[in-house]
Amino acid sequence: MEYALDQSQLEAIEDIIRQEFIELGVHCTCLIDMAGNIVANLDDGKTSFDVYSLAALAAGNFGAVSAMANMVGEQEFSLLFHKGKTESIHFSKVTDEFLLITIFGKETSLGFLRLKVAEAVKKFEKILGS
Amino acid sequence: MAFINLKKKEVQAKIVYYGPGRGGKTTNLEHIHKTFRDRISSEMVAIKTHGDRTLFFDFLPFDIGQIKGYDVRLQIYTVPGQVKYDATRRLVLRGVDGLVFVADSMQLRREKNMVSLKNAEDNLKLYKKDIHKIPLVLQYNKRDLGEQGIPVLTVDELEKDLNSDLQVPYFEASALIGENVVETLKKIISLTMASLSKELE
Ligand SMILES: Nc1nc2c(ncn2[C@@H]2O[C@H](COP(=O)(O)OP(=O)(O)O)[C@@H](O)[C@H]2O)c(=O)[nH]1
Numbered sequence: 575m576e577y578a579l580d581q582s583q584l585e586a587i588e589d590i591i592r593q594e595f596i597e598l599g600v601h602c603t604c605l606i607d608m609a610g611n612i613v614a615n616l617d618d619g620k621t622s623f624d625v626y627s628l629a630a631l632a633a634g635n636f637g638a639v640s641a642m643a644n645m646v647g648e649q650e651f652s653l654l655f656h657k658g659k660t661e662s663i664h665f666s667k668v669t670d671e672f673l674l675i676t677i678f679g680k681e682t683s684l685g686f687l688r689l690k691v692a693e694a695v696k697k698f699e700k701i702l703g704s
Numbered sequence: 705m706a707f708i709n710l711k712k713k714e715v716q717a718k719i720v721y722y723g724p725g726r727g728g729k730t731t732n733l734e735h736i737h738k739t740f741r742d743r744i745s746s747e748m749v750a751i752k753t754h755g756d757r758t759l760f761f762d763f764l765p766f767d768i769g770q771i772k773g774y775d776v777r778l779q780i781y782t783v784p785g786q787v788k789y790d791a792t793r794r795l796v797l798r799g800v801d802g803l804v805f806v807a808d809s810m811q812l813r814r815e816k817n818m819v820s821l822k823n824a825e826d827n828l829k830l831y832k833k834d835i836h837k838i839p840l841v842l843q844y845n846k847r848d849l850g851e852q853g854i855p856v857l858t859v860d861e862l863e864k865d866l867n868s869d870l871q872v873p874y875f876e877a878s879a880l881i882g883e884n885v886v887e888t889l890k891k892i893i894s895l896t897m898a899s900l901s902k903e904l905e
C-alpha cells in the first residue's frame with residue numbers, strides 16, 4: 575500500500591508552509607503522515623532539527639495521545655501543544671492521515687499561530703483530499 | 705503506507721522489527737546503525753525503560769541510495785515485545801510496509817515466539833493488512849547460544865512453529881555478533897521495494 579503526491583501538489587503544500595509560517599517567523603514546519611513519513615519540510619535556514627527522528631516521534635506521540643483520548647471517552651484531541659523555554663511545538667491533525675508540526679519561538683504568539691494553523695489545515699485538506 | 709514523492713523522486717517506507725521481548729530486535733538495530741554509520745546521519749532514537757527495555761520504539765532512519773531512479777529512505781522501527789505493551793505495538797505498526805519477525809532460538813522461548821507472531825497477525829488485521837501478503841522475513845536469532853550449551857530450538861522446529869503456514873524467507877542469525885543481521889535487512893528491503901516497484905515504473 576502506498577500513495578503518491580505529484581510536483582504540483584507538493585509545491586502547493588510548500589507554498590502554504592512558506593507563506594503561512596516560515597515568512598511569519600516560524601522556525602520549522604513539517605507535514606508528515608501518520609506512518610511517520612515526511613511529506614514536506616521547510617525551515618527558516620537558521621535552525622536544523624533532525625526531522626526524520628522528529629517525525630517518527632511526533633507520529634508515535636500523536637497516536638499515543640489519540641489512544642488516551644479514546645480512553646477518556648473523547649474521539650480525539652485534534653491538536654497538541656508543548657511549550658519550552660525557547661522553542662515550542664504545535665501539532666495539528668490534517669485529515670485522518672496527516673499531521674502538521676510547527677516549531678516556533680517566543681516571538682510568535684500561540685494565538686496567532688493557531689489561527690494560521692487553522693487556515694493552513696483547510697488549504698491542506700483541499701490538496702490532500704481523501 | 706509508503707510515500708512516493710514525485711517532485712523529489714523519493715520514496716519513504718517503514719520497516720518494523722517485531723517479536724517477543726528480549727529476542728534481539730534492539731540488538732539488530734544497533735548492529736545496523738554501527739555497520740551503516742555513513743548512511744545514517746542521525747543517532748538511533750531509543751525510548752527505553754529504566755531497565756533498558758524498549759518502552760515505545762527504537763528508530764533508525766536509513767538512506768539506501770537509489771532504486772529505479774528514486775532515492776529511497778527507510779524508517780526502521782522496533783516495538784516493545786512484552787505482552788503488556790500491545791497498545792504501543794499497534795501504534796508503531798501504523799503504515800508499516802515491511803516486517804521482520806525476530807524469533808528467539810532459546811527453547812524456553814518457544815511459546816513466546818508463537819504468541820508474538822500471532823499477535824503480529826492480529827495487530828496487522830486492525831490495519832486491514834494480511835500477514836500472508838505483507839513483505840515479511842523471519843529471523844531465528846541467538847543461534848550462537850547452542851554452541852554455549854544452552855538448549856536451543858532446531859531450525860526445523862522453528863520452521864514448523866513459525867513458518868509452515870507463512871512460507872517466507874528466513875535467516876539463522878546472531879544479532880549479538882552481527883551474523884546475518886545485514887542479510888536479514890537486505891532481504892526485507894528487497895521484498896518491500898519489489899512490492900512498491902510497480903508504482904515506480
Ligand atoms: N547470545 C545472544 N544474545 C543476544 C543475541 N541477540 C540479542 N541478545 C541479547 O538478548 C538480550 C535482549 O536483546 P534486545 O535486543 O534488547 O531484545 P529486544 O527486546 O527484542 O529488543 C540482550 O541482553 C542482548 O544482548 C544473540 O544473537 N545471541
Ligand SMILES: [Mg+2]
Pocket residue numbers: 729730731757758782783784785
Ligand atoms: Mg528492544
